Amino acid sequence: MESWSEPIETGEVPPDGSIFDVIVVGGGPSGSAAAAYNAMNGCKVLLIEKEVWPRDKVCGDAVGGKSLSHVKELGVKEMVEKTPHFMVDSIVFGSANGNSVKVMLPQDEFEKKMAGYSLPRLQFDYMMFKKATEIVLENRGAVIQGFSVNDVHDDKQRITGVSGRFGKRGEEGPTLTYSASLTIGAGGYRCPVSTKLVEDLHGEPMRDDDHYCGGYREYWENVGGFEGSQGPIEIHFIEEVIPGYFWIFPVQEGLVNVGIGMVISEQRKQKGADKSLKKKQRWVIENHPVFKERFKDAKLVKGSERGWQLPFGSPRKSPPSYQPRRSAGAGVMCVGDAASLVDPFSGEGIGNGLVSAKMTSKYFDKELHSEGFPEEAAQEYMEDLWKTLGKELTNSYRLQKVVKWKKVMNWFVGKASRKKEMGDMLTGMIADKEAQKALWSPWFLFKTILLP
Numbered sequence: 001m002e003s004w005s006e007p008i009e010t011g012e013v014p015p016d017g018s019i020f021d022v023i024v025v026g027g028g029p030s031g032s033a034a035a036a037y038n039a040m041n042g043c044k045v046l047l048i049e050k051e052v053w054p055r056d057k058v059c060g061d062a063v064g065g066k067s068l069s070h071v072k073e074l075g076v077k078e079m080v081e082k083t084p085h086f087m088v089d090s091i092v093f094g095s096a097n098g099n100s101v102k103v104m105l106p107q108d109e110f111e112k113k114m115a116g117y118s119l120p121r122l123q124f125d126y127m128m129f130k131k132a133t134e135i136v137l138e139n140r141g142a143v144i145q146g147f148s149v150n151d152v153h154d155d156k157q158r159i160t161g162v163s164g165r166f167g168k169r170g171e172e173g174p175t176l177t178y179s180a181s182l183t184i185g186a187g188g189y190r191c192p193v194s195t196k197l198v199e200d201l202h203g204e205p206m207r208d209d210d211h212y213c214g215g216y217r218e219y220w221e222n223v224g225g226f227e228g229s230q231g232p233i234e235i236h237f238i239e240e241v242i243p244g245y246f247w248i249f250p251v252q253e254g255l256v257n258v259g260i261g262m263v264i265s266e267q268r269k270q271k272g273a274d275k276s277l278k279k280k281q282r283w284v285i286e287n288h289p290v291f292k293e294r295f296k297d298a299k300l301v302k303g304s305e306r307g308w309q310l311p312f313g314s315p316r317k318s319p320p321s322y323q324p325r326r327s328a329g330a331g332v333m334c335v336g337d338a339a340s341l342v343d344p345f346s347g348e349g350i351g352n353g354l355v356s357a358k359m360t361s362k363y364f365d366k367e368l369h370s371e372g373f374p375e376e377a378a379q380e381y382m383e384d385l386w387k388t389l390g391k392e393l394t395n396s397y398r399l400q401k402v403v404k405w406k407k408v409m410n411w412f413v414g415k416a417s418r419k420k421e422m423g424d425m426l427t428g429m430i431a432d433k434e435a436q437k438a439l440w441s442p443w444f445l446f447k448t449i450l451l452p
């Protein structure tokens with residue numbers, strides 16, 4: 001059994017003024033992967049994380065097929081499999097009138113253990129960071145935790161490095177400064193590197209409430225309807241939660257992650273107490289005719305009640321520069337939430353975080369860019385990122401709008417749940433080898449049925 005509660009040994013802190021090929025700010029999945037991929041390319045990397053491991057991250061905890069290919073490539077999959085986890089074999093979609101449809105994940109992907117997992121981020125992120133630490137240290141790099149980056153340096157619009165400190169506010173240690181040809185912003189939705197790039201250097205907006213989503217999560221034990229460590233995850237578009245959705249994702253035997261997500265501008269339109277996702281969730285669990293039954297013997301895991309935000313990758317109406325937002329420039333590339341890449345329908349962000357992390361290693365060449373990562377390469381990265389993810393993110397955005405139409409959802413889910421052929425067709429389409437390239441995830445399938 002792999003442990004995820006022991007401290008991670010990250011080695012010596014590099015002296016003030018040290019120079020690296022790449023600095024990565026943020027040790028979540030995107031930052032850990034970016035550090036590992038660049039170190040595997042022979043770069044001397046500095047990976048910086050402000051928290052000390054193990055650390056929690058508010059999430060639905062689903063790690064889809066897109067993520068798993070990278071997780072495998074980085075050597076993390078076997079580590080994850082040595083910890084308690086849930087193997088996802090299907091997704092249940094529920095509509096406002098109580099109907100539901102179960103879409104199976106492709107059987108062969110499931111058998112190869114590549115369909116999808118769910119497990120607490122406390123565990124998943126620990127494994128990602130631990131492996132990244134090993135790879136970075138093997139390649140002459142350094143890793144620091146408990147160190148918060150509070151300043152990002154630039155020289156004539158080119159980002160050159162960062163400064164930061166150990167310790168919490170009020171008990172800070174000395175400031176240390178590091179520089180590199182490339183700085184990777186992987187600090188999540190409030191990343192100091194992307195803020196510097198987007199707001200300070202380019203005067204563009206970092207946040208957009210039409211494309212940012214509020215999320216609230218709790219862990220519960222003993223919720224009815226789940227058995228064992230394999231089965232469906234559930235997404236419910238219930239009346240009281242639309243235009244958001246309510247999810248129940250098992251993360252190991254006997255433990256589920258329960259939450260609600262809603263776009264922030266929509267949340268603002270809600271009246272009074274209804275604005276609070278926490279209160280909405282309480283209502284669903286205690287009063288909804290279906291869910292109050294399922295939660296009647298369940299127990300809340302105390303201290304697990306937390307909210308966070310999801311920066312969606314949906315296309316902006318009139319972007320000041322790149323879609324969905326500027327994510328690179330001279331000396332800098334941003335990845336994952338720091339580049340606003342979360343799927344606007346499913347809320348999945350880890351997969352796109354890992355895709356962008358790997359892409360940074362394609363665009364950065366330590367010899368060619370020893371004088372600093374150039375603006376032209378930054379533009380190529382941004383174009384490639386949107387070319388790779390733009391179509392899927394745009395479709396997901398359309399679908400996010402469609403699920404607000406309760407009648408359409410009721411129709412679709414009702415039809416799919418009554419007609420066996422429709423269910424078989426959904427699975428058949430996913431299982432078809434040729435179609436599978438496009439149907440990378442069941443989300444896509446759901447979209448294809450619904451959209452013109």
Ligand SMILES: Cc1cc2nc3c(=O)[nH]c(=O)nc-3n(C[C@H](O)[C@H](O)[C@H](O)COP(=O)(O)OP(=O)(O)OC[C@H]3O[C@@H](n4cnc5c(N)ncnc54)[C@H](O)[C@@H]3O)c2cc1C
Nearest residue numbers: 026028029030050060061062149187188215336337349350
């Ligand atoms: C409620 C909710 C449910 C979600 N459900 C899912 C899901 O089921 N599946 C899925 O794939 N995605 C889900 N997501 C999205 C997913 O959580 C994110 O997309 C993912 O965590 C992005 O990873 P990241 O590494 O880019 O950023 P993060 O995971 O946010 O990691 C950023 C890291 O940077 C560190 N950091 C921040 N600032 C600094 C600083 N100044 N100095 C040093 N370090 C710093 C942070 O401590 C953190 O460790 C959900 C999100 C929410 C909020």
